[in-house]
Amino acid sequence: MKKSFKPALAAVAVSLALISQSAVSAEEQFFPLVSYRVGPYGANGQAFYGGFVDYLNYVNMKEGGVNGVKMAWEECETEYNNAKGVECYERLKSKAKASAGPIHTMSTGISYALVDKAAADKLPLAMMGYGRTDAVDGSVFPYAFPLVTTYQMQASAIVRFIKDKEKGSLAGKKIVYLYHDSAYGKEAIVALQAEASLNKFELTLIPVAHPGNEQGAQWLKIRQEKPDYVIFYGWGVMNQTGLKSAQKVGFPRDRIIGSWWAGSEEDTVPAGDAAKGYMAATWNLAGKSLPLIADIEKTVYGGGKGNLQDTSKLGTVLYNRGVSAAVLSVEAVRRAQEKFGKGKAMNGEQMRWALENLNIADARLKQIGAADLLPEIKTSCANHEGSGKVKIQQWDGAKWVPVSGWIEGNKALIHPLFEASAKQYAKEKGITPRDCSKEKI
Amino acid sequence: MQFFFEVLIGGLLSGIMYSLVALGFVLIYKASGVFNFAQGAMVYLAALSVVGCMEKGAPLWLALILAFAVMTLFGIATEKFVLRKLVNQPPIALFMATIGLAFFVEGLAPMVFGSDPRALDLGIVDEPIESILESAGMVISKFDLVAAGVAAVLVTSLALFFQYTRIGRALRAVADDHQAALSIGIPLQHIWAIVWGVAGFVALVAGMLWGARNGVQFALTFTALKALPVLILGGFTSVPGAIVGGLIIGASEKLAEIYIPPVMQSLFGGNFGGIEGWFPYVLALLFLLVRPEGLFGERHIDRV
Structure with a gap:
């Protein structure tokens, strides 16, 4: 006997349609x-x-x-x-x-x-x-x-935080930027270079290859450079390894300031005592x-x-x-x-x-x-970021504690970099940018 | 010059950590001719088992025993459910099976023990030795020295085991030819179960040290990537080769990371660095061209 599956299939189709409709009514x-x-x-x-x-x-x-x-x-x-x-x-x-x-x-x-x-x-x-x-x-x-x-505005805000700690001047100071060698880590370089030029500090760039579970050479180099601060854009295992390596070469953790990707409990707890004193950017406590x-x-x-x-x-x-x-x-x-x-x-x-x-x-x-x-x-058509502010928090060995109020990155310095990059992207993709002045609120 | 030696010694000590992972590969390759893609996953499983047991209230010594039991069971299960069916199959089939095993372990282990990165405290602080720092101005980590000591004991034990015990000789016979070993009464299944168990123990030691150093987390599986160039240099069948290969890779990648980028920058401008991710592979590739069997590997000659 030949069975027809059509009624059964139709029933299944109707049921699925009803289910999906109920999921998004x-x-x-x-x-x-x-x-x-x-x-x-x-x-x-x-x-x-x-x-x-x-x-x-x-x-x-x-x-x-x-x-x-x-x-x-x-x-x-x-x-x-x-x-x-x-x-x-x-x-x-x-x-x-x-x-x-x-x-x-x-x-x-x-x-x-x-x-x-x-x-x-x-x-x-x-x-x-x-x-x-x-x-x-x-x-x-x-x-x-x-x-x-953004990565850039965050870097700029971290520089401002350091500047405040140094009583308003970074002239003659040394800052190492230790970063994940990926788009994430590289995006902040241009912002930090602009900040270095503006604030007259010496910037040293040290990349870490993914995944970053070995940073012996980088931290020996940091030890040799003797920087005043390290700005740290790590991710995943790179964060714990970085903190442990800093401990190994005796670099003070309260002179390391990480990005928000390097500022959660998942980053500090596995590093144990090595993380105590370390600081990182965040926008939520x-x-x-x-x-x-x-x-x-x-x-x-x-x-x-x-x-x-x-x-x-x-x-x-x-x-x-x-x-x-x-x-x-x-x-x-x-x-x-x-x-x-x-x-x-x-x-x-x-x-x-x-x-x-x-x-x-x-x-x-x-x-x-x-x-x-x-x-x-x-936010606006010309500013999809809408804020540019972060706080700095510090790991006390058991929890993150805020150590600053809201700090805004240098918008006048950083946003033109975005505009230039977006303009280049539009040119490559053949996009005609909208005229933001004509956008209705 | 002092900085050069500091980097060199740091690199040699890091290399020892790579060797610990490479040893697991060597053991399984020696006994079955299989390149065990799952070795990194085994390191992860072993370390996760220890912290998982400790979170349930077990002291470290008990957690280590339980984790060793987990790794032994894992070895026996691998032999029974994966390898036994593949005796006398081409090596590529065994290799593919270990790839499947790696993904299985990487998925199962965090399901059982949780995926949160966790700290593992072995009671050895990863800080510079004060006396060396004061007298020579060099940073030598206490933790790295302990790791080197552990590796030395492990290598010596394994070398003696392979050379002077009946099981060790049987392992070598099985590695040469599965069928010939079976024909003279060597119990292939037992041998494979033993070697996977021993590889599990090596993974446990590596997992402890890497876990204490960087935290116990999924990234432990990446340690296998550091072991590959070590194996190419040292040879896939040599226990001492894994150590020497590790030392060479560790030292050369650290020296390269420090001294090559400035040269590249002066020649081409821009920002170079982060080369230790690929430098060991380039070194291994160059080495392959000159000595494909590795420093201590067995030269393979087929009669036509």
């Missing part, structure tokens, strides 16, 4: 999470995306979404692999047609791979503190947002007692909906950073709804507008309990 704001929780850097992703999802849940539980629009999301695992990142993006983009929260990849490599694709698909790509930094110039990169800070984090613990974890399997990560630097990324994303949803209609899900183009017209003041951050999770942010 018209009243839901969909966030495509191109995330990583396993693989070499899985520990970082677990904390970040745990925080991100917890905040989305928090908004749903606390206020029933944004003006009644619930937050929805789907994760796709990239393992911090560029090819898998693109694959995940392609898989999730069809679901993001009707409504799309900004995509956070937490990876410079994946962001680079998605910049052009996201623009073509009209989906906003958020790169908080990483990614293609010349996308600060929104006239060339309408859909890419290196929000809060650590701790469970911050008002918003405490309320997330009470509301989301108290309600049994917490995303973290390992709840000891709650309140860590990267968990709180995930919350800060979600706060910014949800505030963008609010902004979009103000313009395009309250109670509606926003599509990629509408979210792009919102991200380009963000204005999150301190008062608003205080209102939601996120004053120590984000600086004030005001």
Whole structure:
């Protein structure tokens, strides 16, 4: 007897359509999470995306979404692999047609791979503190947002912090820039060279080959150079190895200032005592007692909906950073709804507008309990970064402690570098930059 | 000149750390003719087992014993479920099997023990020895000296084991020809299980030292990358070769990192550096052209 599978197939197809529709209904704001929780850097992703999802849940539980629009999301695992990142993006983009929260990849490599694709698909790509930094110039990169800070502005802010420590003058001082020999590490060089020229300090560049699990030669060279400070742009195992190697050659850890990629518990705890005194940039503080984090613990974890399997990560630097990324994303949803209609899900183009017209003041951050999770942010077509401010925190042997207020990088010095680079990119790609003066608010 | 010697000694001591990983490769290659792609993953598994047991409350000595048990079981399971089916298959099939094994271990180990980078305190501080620093002005790490001592004991023990024990001789016979060894009654399965167990022990020692030095984390799997040029130089079948190869690679990459970039900068401008990632491979490649079997490897001659 010949069986027909057509009715069964039709039933499956209808069921799948219903399932996918229920996953992203018209009243839901969909966030495509191109995330990583396993693989070499899985520990970082677990904390970040745990925080991100917890905040989305928090908004749903606390206020029933944004003006009644619930937050929805789907994760796709990239393992911090560029090819898998693109694959995940392609898989999730069809679901993001009707409504799309900004995509956070937490990876410079994946962001680079998605910049052009996201623009073509009209989906906003958020790169908080990483990614293609010349996308600060929104006239060339309408859909890419290196929000809060960039590698260059962060380097400039670190220089300013050092300058303040040195009573306002860096003339005659020696600073070593020890960096991961990749796009991430190299992007800050031009900014530091500009700062060196402006502030009359001697800059020595020392690259470390990936993965950076051996830095004996570099630190012997640093010992020979006898710098006053080391600015440290490490990633992954390079961070612990760097701190241990500094201990080995007797270089004081409180003279090393890392980037935010080198400033989490995942970087300092494995280094043990070698990390004590080390400083790093950040834009969100650590701790469970911050008002918003405490309320997330009470509301989301108290309600049994917490995303973290390992709840000891709650309140860590990267968990709180995930919350800060979600706060910014949800505030963008609010902004979009103000313009395009309250109670509606926003599509990629509408979210792009919102991200380009963000204005999150301190008062608003205080209102939601996120004053120590984000600086004030005001974006525009010409400035997709919107802030450029970081704080400096110090590892006391057990936890990160803030040792500065907000420090802004030298925008007048650094932003023209972005504009020049974006202009070059536009020329290479045949892009006609938008006229930012004609953009409507 | 003092700086030169400081870099040289630092490089030699780093080289010892590479040798510890290379030893595991050598052991398995000697016994089965297989290049074990999973050796880096084994280092990771071993170190993770130790910190995993310690987090459950085991003291270090007990954690080490338990981790050794894990590595032994891993060796036996590898022989039973992977290698046994591949006896007399081409070496490439065995090599491919170890690639699969590496990915399996890299996925399984963090699922069982967690993927957070963790500190491992062996009670040896990675700080300069004060007396040498004061008298010669040179930085020599206490930790690196201990690692060198451990490597020396390990190499001596393994060399004696291979040379003077029945199992050692059987291992060498199996490495020469699986079928011939089987025909004279050498129990191939036992031998392979033993050698994978010993390689697991070597991985445990390497994992302890690398883990204490840089933290226990996924990046321990990358230590295998440092061992490859060591093997090419020292030979895939020589235990002392792994040590000598490690010393050469360690010293040359550190000296290259310090002294080559300034020359390149004066010639071409720009910023050079970070060359120790690829320099050992170039050195190994050049060495391959001159002496393909490595410094201490066995020269392979086929009669036509």
